[in-house]
Amino acid sequence: MTDITGADVRVDVNAIEKSLSELWRGQQDGEDAVTRAALWNVVAHTSTSEAHVLAAETLGRASGVVPQRTIVIRANPAAEAELTSWISANCHLVGGGKQVCSEEINIVAGGDRIHRIPPVVNALLIPDMPVAFWWIGDLPNEHEEYVELLLGPADRLIVDSVHFDSPADLALVSRIGEQTATAPADLNWVRLEEWRAATASIFDPPPMRNRLNAIRRIRVISGSSNHEFFGESVESLLFASWLSAQVGHTVDANGKVEGAAGSIDYVFERRHQSTDIGGIVLVEISFEDGACASIARDRERGVLVANVDGSVMVQSVTRTLAQRTDQLIVRQLKRIDGDRVLRRVLPIAIKLAKRVA
Amino acid sequence: MSVIAPAIDANPLREGLEQERVPDASCLVIFGASGDLTQRKLIPALYSLAHDGLLPPGQTIIGYARPDYTDDAFRMAMREACDKFARTRPVDEAVWENFAKGLFYVRGEFSEPDGILRLNAKLKECDETRGTGGRRIYYLAVPPQFFPTITELLGREKMVNDPEQRGPFTRAIIEKPFGHDLASARELNRVAVTTFRERQVFRIDHYLGKETVQNLLVLRFANGIFEPFWNRQYIDHVQVTVAESIGVEKRGPYFETSGISRDIIQNHMLQLVSLIGMEPPVAFEADAVRDEKVKVLRALREFPRGHETDVSVRGQYTDGSVLGDKAIAYRKEVNVNPNSNVETYAALKIFIDNWRWADVPFYLRAGKRLPKRVTDISIHFRPAPYPLFNKLTHVTMQPNVLAIRIQPDEGISLKFDSKVPGPTVRTSPVTMEFRYATSFGAEPPEAYERLLLETMLGDSTLFARRDEVETAWAWLDPLLNSWAADPIGPELYPSGTWGPEAADRLIERDGRKWRRP
Numbered sequence: 001m002t003d004i005t006g007a008d009v010r011v012d013v014n015a016i017e018k019s020l021s022e023l024w025r026g027q028q029d030g031e032d033a034v035t036r037a038a039l040w041n042v043v044a045h046t047s048t049s050e051a052h053v054l055a056a057e058t059l060g061r062a063s064g065v066v067p068q069r070t071i072v073i074r075a076n077p078a079a080e081a082e083l084t085s086w087i088s089a090n091c092h093l094v095g096g097g098k099q100v101c102s103e104e105i106n107i108v109a110g111g112d113r114i115h116r117i118p119p120v121v122n123a124l125l126i127p128d129m130p131v132a133f134w135w136i137g138d139l140p141n142e143h144e145e146y147v148e149l150l151l152g153p154a155d156r157l158i159v160d161s162v163h164f165d166s167p168a169d170l171a172l173v174s175r176i177g178e179q180t181a182t183a184p185a186d187l188n189w190v191r192l193e194e195w196r197a198a199t200a201s202i203f204d205p206p207p208m209r210n211r212l213n214a215i216r217r218i219r220v221i222s223g224s225s226n227h228e229f230f231g232e233s234v235e236s237l238l239f240a241s242w243l244s245a246q247v248g249h250t251v252d253a254n255g256k257v258e259g260a261a262g263s264i265d266y267v268f269e270r271r272h273q274s275t276d277i278g279g280i281v282l283v284e285i286s287f288e289d290g291a292c293a294s295i296a297r298d299r300e301r302g303v304l305v306a307n308v309d310g311s312v313m314v315q316s317v318t319r320t321l322a323q324r325t326d327q328l329i330v331r332q333l334k335r336i337d338g339d340r341v342l343r344r345v346l347p348i349a350i351k352l353a354k355r356v357a
Numbered sequence: 358m359s360v361i362a363p364a365i366d367a368n369p370l371r372e373g374l375e376q377e378r379v380p381d382a383s384c385l386v387i388f389g390a391s392g393d394l395t396q397r398k399l400i401p402a403l404y405s406l407a408h409d410g411l412l413p414p415g416q417t418i419i420g421y422a423r424p425d426y427t428d429d430a431f432r433m434a435m436r437e438a439c440d441k442f443a444r445t446r447p448v449d450e451a452v453w454e455n456f457a458k459g460l461f462y463v464r465g466e467f468s469e470p471d472g473i474l475r476l477n478a479k480l481k482e483c484d485e486t487r488g489t490g491g492r493r494i495y496y497l498a499v500p501p502q503f504f505p506t507i508t509e510l511l512g513r514e515k516m517v518n519d520p521e522q523r524g525p526f527t528r529a530i531i532e533k534p535f536g537h538d539l540a541s542a543r544e545l546n547r548v549a550v551t552t553f554r555e556r557q558v559f560r561i562d563h564y565l566g567k568e569t570v571q572n573l574l575v576l577r578f579a580n581g582i583f584e585p586f587w588n589r590q591y592i593d594h595v596q597v598t599v600a601e602s603i604g605v606e607k608r609g610p611y612f613e614t615s616g617i618s619r620d621i622i623q624n625h626m627l628q629l630v631s632l633i634g635m636e637p638p639v640a641f642e643a644d645a646v647r648d649e650k651v652k653v654l655r656a657l658r659e660f661p662r663g664h665e666t667d668v669s670v671r672g673q674y675t676d677g678s679v680l681g682d683k684a685i686a687y688r689k690e691v692n693v694n695p696n697s698n699v700e701t702y703a704a705l706k707i708f709i710d711n712w713r714w715a716d717v718p719f720y721l722r723a724g725k726r727l728p729k730r731v732t733d734i735s736i737h738f739r740p741a742p743y744p745l746f747n748k749l750t751h752v753t754m755q756p757n758v759l760a761i762r763i764q765p766d767e768g769i770s771l772k773f774d775s776k777v778p779g780p781t782v783r784t785s786p787v788t789m790e791f792r793y794a795t796s797f798g799a800e801p802p803e804a805y806e807r808l809l810l811e812t813m814l815g816d817s818t819l820f821a822r823r824d825e826v827e828t829a830w831a832w833l834d835p836l837l838n839s840w841a842a843d844p845i846g847p848e849l850y851p852s853g854t855w856g857p858e859a860a861d862r863l864i865e866r867d868g869r870k871w872r873r874p
Contacts, residue, residue, distance in 0.1 A: 037795045067795065094794045193374065197410050200370035204379050204413045205488050209368055246369040301451035306414075314382075314487050316414035317455040341373035 008086040013107065013120060019087055020103055035100045037067035040333055041131045043121060044072045045150070051136050056104065059134075061326040063102035064092035066333045069126050070104040073117055081111030085120075118149035125153060132185070132333060134158040139169050151182055158332060160187040160325075161234040162278045167353035170234070174346035183338025184346065187328045188235050188278070195239055195280055198295045198304040198318035202285075208308070212247045213260040217267065217286040224270035225277045232278040233356045234349070236268050239280060241348035242341065255354040261288050268356045375410075380813035382415030383492035383526070384480050388467060388507055389499040390420025390431070394532065396438035399498065400460075402805035404435075407456040408445040409802075411810055415488040417459045421476055423466060431462035444803050459487060467503045473510045480516070491518070491525035494812055498532055501541075505548045512552035520554055530559045530812055533624055534615065535821065538837065539830035546823045559812045560821040564625040566804025568793070569767040571819070573632045573734075574646070576761070576769065583759075584637070586738070588713045593739045593756060594867075595719045597629055598874050600727040602679050604852070605701070609692035616699045618671075618837060621723040624821070627654060627829045629734060629763070630719060634709050643818040647825060654828040658708040665839045670848065670859040672702035674726035677852030684726055684852035698846035701725045704860035705836075706867075720864050722871070726852035732763035733874035746782060755786050758872065767801075768792035 011019040024036055042062075044055035052074040059070045070090070085108070091101040105124060109117050125131055133154040140147040151157060157176055164170060177184040203209050220236040244251055249259045257264040271281055285293045293308040297320070306316040321331075371377050385403075387395050406412050420431050436457070439448050463479050465472020483489050495511065497504060508529070511517050518527045531549065536542025549558050564570050577583055586592070599621050605612040612620065631650035638645040661667060675686040688695050702724030708716065738757040746754060758772040770790040777783040793801065811819055848857035855861075855871065864871055 100795045197374055201414055203368050203370055303451040314415040318410055
């Protein structure tokens with residue numbers, strides 16, 4: 001049996017599917033036969049060779065947890081006209097020594113040949129299986145025909161808002177969620193999950209629940225570089241917007257927030273640091289009676305610790321989650337439906353962005 | 358502008374989180390906390406729940422048993438247990454530290470009123486310090502003979518809240534065996550409901566906590582394609598196998614009084630049969646699901662009096678080898694009667710007498726010291742109605758089989774015939790396979806994790822109800838009585854084989870054979 005892992009096989013763009021079949025032929029016999037599996041079609045869109053390599057490596061790792069047909073595109077209209085492709089397999093051991101393999105297809109297009117990418121990709125998608133589109137680099141303009149054709153079959157658009165350079169990018173993602181069948185997914189939102197879980201734990205005890213209506217001030221501190229790029233503040237924005245969305249605050253066009261107990265003061269602060277740029281460091285939630293809840297990262301112990309002043313609530317400890325890009329993507333792909341909470345949060349984040357812009 | 362906000366029942370911040378359902382903090386008291394179950398299953402499962410963020414911050418666990426432990430000694434012993442048995446290993450220090458703050462120990466005899474009073478004082482103290490608000494779960498990880506004493510003391514000391522009154526919940530978890538026969542099961546249930554109401558009692562059958570068992574409901578009722586074929590018109594027969602490669606190990610005394618029928622068939626296996634055989638419930642709610650399950654048990658055909666051997670086989674393992682290792686006979690096991698007639702294997706041919714399943718045989722077999730550990734359900738469909746290809750050579754048409762692997766290597770496969778490529782018409786059976794490990798990667802949670810969490814959340818869908826238990830005993834009792842009265846005893850089978858030859862004859866005389874799982 002030939003080993004299908006590792007080596008890239010250069011193939012004709014018009015015969016990719018046929019070449020994949022040939023790759024698998026001969027893998028079916030023998031005790032060490034491999035299993036070909038896919039739960040998703042995942043298409044990564046890049047425009048540079050560095051991003052291409054990074055995307056292929058990241059999705060290769062992700063396919064070990066969520067089997068997928070991976071298609072990595074590198075499209076550069078400024079490059080020399082070309083259209084090439086190669087295939088390979090990402091194989092991972094599962095229980096009982098079995099190998100499960102996912103297919104990887106790479107397509108590189110330059111010049112006017114990039115317009116061949118959408119039909120080629122559409123033809124390569126496994127039928128009846130959801131499609132996730134991971135857009136790396138500058139966000140697409142959804143009105144461009146090229147982008148429209150590519151995103152047409154996408155059930156999910158994965159972006160990473162830590163790279164956004166303005167609130168307009170948030171608005172674009174929100175608009176795609178509202179106006180198309182493609183559900184937005186943001187890796188920055190996935191990073192926030194541990195903060196959401198830790199904050200939720202504060203309000204689990206029944207006596208604490210009604211205090212959600214008594215929130216008067218929310219202070220969010222996040223890590224910042226010296227460049228003060230917009231993307232660095234998006235995690236804080238999403239967090240504050242999430243609280244508002246879930247508690248039922250109203251946010252006006254200027255970012256002014258009203259809750260059951262009156263107006264709510266939102267404070268976004270940046271703390272200069274060299275690592276975890278954009279990541280939340282501390283959250284404080286103050287209540288009408290002067291009490292304060294806090295959630296802080298304890299980096300040494302790998303947990304978030306939540307406390308409430310003047311309450312019998314026992315300290316809550318939430319394990320921090322792995323934050324490598326492939327792990328964030330896996331967590332995203334494990335969610336079968338689009339994230340309705342994120343859809344609710346994005347329009348609020350756009351309004352609150354005025355407070356940090 | 359401020360408005361009057363309504364009281365908030367559910368925590369809205371949980372929406373969309375992986376930990377969407379987190380119970381209110383309670384005190385979980387484990388009676389029999391020094392036992393094996395606590396160390397191997399309960400505490401590791403609770404720790405794993407904490408690790409995954411599924412326990413509320415104030416969740417408190419109080420061990421109650423005879424040995425003289427301090428809180429710290431108990432914590433240390435439980436830490437060792439988690440190091441060995443928790444699903445989520447290595448143990449996360451920060452999570453453990455916080456989890457251990459909610460672990461306490463109270464020393465006492467099960468029948469000692471002072472011990473129960475000390476326990477009550479500890480519970481009240483935890484309500485003050487940990488915000489458990491009077492919510493109680495009593496886990497009776499003790500032999501059934503202690504149930505009456507413990508429940509009576511709990512009732513006498515007013516440590517059980519009546520759910521009819523508005524107040525914090527009290528729940529009781531009971532481990533199998535739920536009795537030895539119908540009479541003892543009824544007595545246990547009677548004792549339980551003198552102190553608790555039926556809806557406060559959670560009877561654990563850990564099979565129901567397995568992902569694959571729960572997936573039976575999803576497979577049948579979340580997919581449109583299976584239900585139209587799930588009846589006597591299309592199904593020829595059903596096989597259920599629960600095979601273990603191990604012997605009775607240290608459980609000789611227990612097994613001598615139970616045998617495989619009481620240990621596996623009365624509970625685990627009948628749970629599987631009722632999930633395969635049930636009608637669609639009106640809702641995915643505890644009583645709706647259990648109503649349908651109990652209807653299946655009520656429809657089980659009685660064993661033919663005086664002709665039980667026509668539909669049943671019992672066996673007992675003798676010397677042999679399993680997976681290459683020598684295995685001794687059951688009668689040579691520690692604490693087993695050398696002349697024991699207890700069955701370590703049973704095979705049954707049963708029928709569900711209702712419209713859906715009339716005359717469709719269900720072949721069940723369960724045994725110890727079989728060639729491998731496997732639990733497997735196979736649905737064997739009727740052959741195609743007209744043998745179109747039989748006149749051609751090289752064609753052997755085989756019936757379709759839907760196989761559901763409960764453990765290990767959990768998954769589902771469908772066998773069907775396919776044309777072998779080539780100029781002549783040859784057919785060959787092929788399988789379409791779904792494997793949990795391949796598709797979902799992550800290791801599923803332990804059954805006890807799911808069941809403990811469901812108890813805390815107050816959802817009893819995955820627990821056996823009183824009438825289920827009693828109906829199962831009422832059906833099985835006559836067979837067990839006939840076996841007890843039979844002087845011949847079980848047929849012997851060498852360890853490492855698929856049971857006595859009579860089990861093969863049981864199915865082969867119907868023109869069928871056991872599927873090799």
